[in-house]
Amino acid sequence: MGVEQQYERIKAEFRQEFGTSIDFLRDAAVYQTPLYEFLRRMPKGADLHAHADAILPMAEQVSFLSDHPELVITPQWQIHYSGLGAPYGSRTMAECLADGLTVEDFRREWTVAGAPRGSYVWDWFEGIFTKCGAICTTPSLVQDYYTRVMLYYHSIGVEYLELRVPFFGSREDALARGRAFLAALQDVRKTDPHFMLGLVACGGKNDVWDPLFDILMDNAMYVRDNVLDGGRPLVVAIDIVNDEDRSYSLARYEERVRQIVASHPGLRLTLHAGESLRGENREIEIALRCGIDRLGHGFNLYRYPELQREVLQKGICLEVCPVSNAALGYCADFSNHPADGFRRAGIPVVICSDDPAYQAHSVLVGDYLAVAAGWDLTLEELRVLCRSGIEHSFLPAPQKAALLAKWEEDWREFAA
Numbered sequence: 001m002g003v004e005q006q007y008e009r010i011k012a013e014f015r016q017e018f019g020t021s022i023d024f025l026r027d028a029a030v031y032q033t034p035l036y037e038f039l040r041r042m043p044k045g046a047d048l049h050a051h052a053d054a055i056l057p058m059a060e061q062v063s064f065l066s067d068h069p070e071l072v073i074t075p076q077w078q079i080h081y082s083g084l085g086a087p088y089g090s091r092t093m094a095e096c097l098a099d100g101l102t103v104e105d106f107r108r109e110w111t112v113a114g115a116p117r118g119s120y121v122w123d124w125f126e127g128i129f130t131k132c133g134a135i136c137t138t139p140s141l142v143q144d145y146y147t148r149v150m151l152y153y154h155s156i157g158v159e160y161l162e163l164r165v166p167f168f169g170s171r172e173d174a175l176a177r178g179r180a181f182l183a184a185l186q187d188v189r190k191t192d193p194h195f196m197l198g199l200v201a202c203g204g205k206n207d208v209w210d211p212l213f214d215i216l217m218d219n220a221m222y223v224r225d226n227v228l229d230g231g232r233p234l235v236v237a238i239d240i241v242n243d244e245d246r247s248y249s250l251a252r253y254e255e256r257v258r259q260i261v262a263s264h265p266g267l268r269l270t271l272h273a274g275e276s277l278r279g280e281n282r283e284i285e286i287a288l289r290c291g292i293d294r295l296g297h298g299f300n301l302y303r304y305p306e307l308q309r310e311v312l313q314k315g316i317c318l319e320v321c322p323v324s325n326a327a328l329g330y331c332a333d334f335s336n337h338p339a340d341g342f343r344r345a346g347i348p349v350v351i352c353s354d355d356p357a358y359q360a361h362s363v364l365v366g367d368y369l370a371v372a373a374g375w376d377l378t379l380e381e382l383r384v385l386c387r388s389g390i391e392h393s394f395l396p397a398p399q400k401a402a403l404l405a406k407w408e409e410d411w412r413e414f415a416a
């Protein structure tokens with residue numbers, strides 16, 4: 001049986017058993033299916049939308065913490081750097097495990113599965129970032145965490161990660177963090193010489209992040225100028241994040257965003273916009289005015305046919321994160337996910353993971369599973385999505401061509 005027939009058979013079996021509404025945190029059986037295994041092995045090219053430091057699946061995160069006794073967990077489940085006066089009752093991960101806590105306990109506290117029923121899931125979700133925010137407190141922790149992250153991506157057929165990162169602290173703090181990402185990349189290249197990393201520097205638009213916006217952007221541009229991977233700036237783009245239904249509008253940042261992009265030749269722009277079910281959310285319109293190269297989510301674009309025409313005509317690529325959309329309550333049944341319609345209309349779409357550590361048991365494979373089953377994709381349609389990840393990346397042309405050639409070869413081998 002050819003690969004295509006094999007894929008069609010295991011996809012049909014999957015759809016029969018699980019349907020197209022999949023809960024990636026509660027239904028562990030999906031990870032044991034032949035379709036999951038097929039998609040895990042599939043050369044996926046790139047992940048263009050994933051946030052620091054929410055990548056490693058819980059079992060890996062627990063093992064990372066076990067290897068770092070300088071990090072402790074407080075009685076409120078907050079990760080804390082032990083050197084800074086950790087609260088009474090804090091324990092290292094090794095101590096937690098010895099006391100009988102399991103990966104499941106951490107999964108309940110540190111993923112959206114633990115959100116109280118009937119609550120607004122974003123409250124719990126943002127709380128996880130607060131609890132786990134200190135996991136990469138120092139440059140050496142950044143280096144180890146992202147070495148593991150990139151090796152994980154390598155193991156699932158991803159060769160390029162574009163990671164959303166905020167650069168908090170002073171310029172020197174930001175520079176040290178940027179250099180730690182580069183050191184991690186160099187570590188990973190000992191295993192996979194082709195692996196590439198790009199950083200999308202993030203600002204934020206809620207009450208906590210907003211006062212820091214200019215500092216975060218200034219730090220990001222300092223890192224862009226000073227952290228180079230063979231002459232190529234590691235910081236490739238900027239973005240502004242947070243729950244759109246409760247944050248300031250992008251309009252507040254429009255002028256500054258335009259100015260930053262105009263004064264940094266080659267810097268690209270991708271903005272979170274349209275991650276909402278509300279009709280009054282017109283963030284996509286503002287994102288287009290800002291001059292975006294790509295659009296983060298763009299979920300509610302279906303509400304605005306005139307904007308959909310503009311996105312199509314400009315060839316703007318949508319970063320679609322299906323598992324995240326389900327976890328945060330935007331879409332329960334993947335067969336109803338609006339991005340299938342955008343894709344069919346000819347808008348470029350890439351499949352991305354968003355915050356896998358807090359939303360699933362694995363990274364990116366579930367997102368492909370959601371659309372393979374939900375959109376009933378053919379193998380050829382999956383190939384187009386994977387290829388898009390490299391085509392619409394913010395890599396410079398020579399690196400993009402090299403990665404594309406490598407991916408073509410990997411795909412030929414996979415589909416043979």
Ligand SMILES: [Zn+2]
Nearest residue numbers: 051272296354
């Ligand atoms: Zn995101």
